[in-house]
Amino acid sequence: MNFLNIAKLMVILAAASFASQTTSIFVKDPTELENLQQNLENLKTELGESNPQVDDLLNRASKIAEMNNRCSMISINDVLDDECSHFYSVDLPEFEDMYMEVTGEVRLNSVKMGNTLAERTEQIQVCASALGGILVPRERLLKLDGKVDLEPLDLAGAFDATYDFTLYFDPSRLKQQxxxxxxxxxxxxxxxxxxxxxxxxxxxxxxxxxxxxSLEKNNVNIKIILNSEKLDIYQDLSKPVSGAYFLSGAQLFDVAALPSGMDYAHFVVNLRDQKVEQPLGTQAKLQNFRGRVEFTAAYQEKDLMGRWIWGNQKEIKRAKVKGQIAANVVTGDTSKPAPVVKKLASLDTTALIVSVADTADVNEQEDEAAKNAAKDAAQNNSGSKKSWIPTAVAGVVMIGGGVMAAVFNNKAKKESEKEASTRSEYDDRCDKIKSAQNMRAVGFGIAAAGLVGVGVTLLF
Incomplete structure (x- = not known):
């Protein structure tokens, strides 16, 4: 994966305080801005006449692309200068908002009403094109906010950083969409x-x-889904999107894949009722991340710099030379000892995706509860241990089979609720449903065998 083709979220940590609030900065892929310029040129041609707003956008797009090219060449080991920081945090977001607003309005204003066959043909083409032109990839609707608290560990200079970040949908961009x-x-x-x-x-x-x-050909991660039965329209991902956050070479947390499907759509157009719904609302949090990373004395507070990288982490390799920029490389200083990352359970329980730390915490609690229950059972039945062991084993088999059946029944249900836009997706969904139903039947069989075992051991 080329360094310049990775959409990165740079987070600069304030060096003057032990607790710092981060600033989210998106570094754009230059080709993405080139596509925006080309789209504006095409729109200008389609209009057939001069449009001051489009002309102004074209002029700004050229300056934005030039600035992005300069700032994107700065090594991720170096702190961005004030001009680049202002560009990514202020100028670029303002341009993107203006681009969406102006191009959307211009395209929608070009829709003319008419009743002839030729007029209706043109209307439908313009409406389909306008719909694709006003939509934004899901990852561009996300923001990352949080803080990092620093604590000294010894007099030699070692310290730890306790982080608490939330990845969430930007309310202002959801409203704009x-x-x-x-x-x-x-x-x-x-x-x-x-x-x-x-x-x-x-x-x-x-x-x-x-x-x-066309969107797929231009590597725009948008797919328009039409639900013919309900006359619904919503936007989904055309391909999976993953991302991870790094702090001074240590991967602190990641998202394996952004959720897809109608339940996670940021809008649903219901043409039958003539309304636009937002299943996630306007304050949706995707995930909360908490943890602690320990640094040796080789690190200094001023060295800390974080970044969010969109893309497959397996394709990312570490650089051997600090400041190196090359294909398939994420630069990092390998001369320092690797930081030690520890996961902490999330305090925020409202996120759409449960974090790995939360899952591990729940599993530990369940394991501890199971151990305590087994210990209590052993103490209460010490006088008849021999007679109750077969019953307990049969009971475990019965419960295990029931849990297995429930899990695969839920999986079959979720697969049956998914929408399929192509024949291959439909066949794949049917195969997954059949497989889940077969495993559910196996689970019921195991549970039944366990139930019979319990009955037999109780009788004898």
């Missing part, structure tokens, strides 16, 4: 369905497929 989608529905809601209002217009389905193909 909903506003644009609502404008699209007002303009195109009646255009993209048949006159009878019972199904999507065939040409709209065809054009949405073409838009999805």
């Amino acid at each position: 909903k506003t644009l989608v609502e404008r699209w529905m007002e303009k195109c809601g009646d255009v993209v369905i048949r006159k009878a209002g019972d199904e999507f217009a065939p040409l709209f389905v065809d054009r949405v497929n073409a838009v999805n193909d």
Whole structure:
């Protein structure tokens, strides 16, 4: 994975305090800004006439791309200068917001009403194109906020850093997306369905497929999903997205894959009821991360720098030379001892995804409870240990079979609720459902055998 093709979230830790609030900074892939410039050029051509807002955006896009190229070449081991920090935290987000707003409004304003076949054909094409133009990849809707508390460990200079971060959906961008989608529905809601209002217009389905193909070709992680049965439209991921946060060479936490599917959509357009819903609301938290990392005296507080990297972590290799930038390399200072990372259970229980630390904490509690229960049972039945052992074993088998059946029943249910947009996705879903149902049957069989065993041991 090329260094410049990784979308990185840089987090600069304040050096003047033991507790610091981080600032989230997105370093853009230069090709992404090139695509934005090309989209603006195409939009200008489509309009056929001068548009001051589009012309202004084009001028700003050129300056933004030039600044991004300069700042993205700064090594991740070096602190960004004030100009680049302001660019990533202020100028770039403002440009992205303006781009979404202006291009969305311009495309929607180009929708003209008409009744002839030719006019309806043009309307449907414009509506499909406008829908693809106003949507934003899910990862661009996320923000990372948190703090790092530093504590000295010894007089030699070793210290630890206790971190608490939350990855969440940006309320302002969710609101902006909903506003644009609502404008699209007002303009195109009646255009993209048949006159009878019972199904999507065939040409709209065809054009949405073409838009999805174009988005995929341009490496834009957006897929428009049409639910023909409910006349719903929502945005999903076209491919899995993972990410991880690093602090001075230590990976503190990661997200294996952003959740997908209608339940995690940030908007759902219901054309039947003419409304736009937000299943996640406007304050959705994706995940909370807590932990502690220990640094030796080789590190200094001023050396600490964090970054969020989107992409497959298995493809990332460490550099052997500090400051090196090359293909398939994430630069890091390998001359210092590797920090030791410890996971802490999350205090925030409202996140959509449970963290690994939380899962481990629950498992430890369950294991401890099981050990205590076994100990109590042994003490209470010490006089009849021999007669109760077979019953206990049979009971464990029965419970295990029941749990197995419940787990695979839930898995089959979740698979049956998923939407399938292609034949291959449908066949794959059916195979997963069948497999889960077979394992569920095995679980019931094990539970039944355990139940029989309990009955036999109690009788004899």
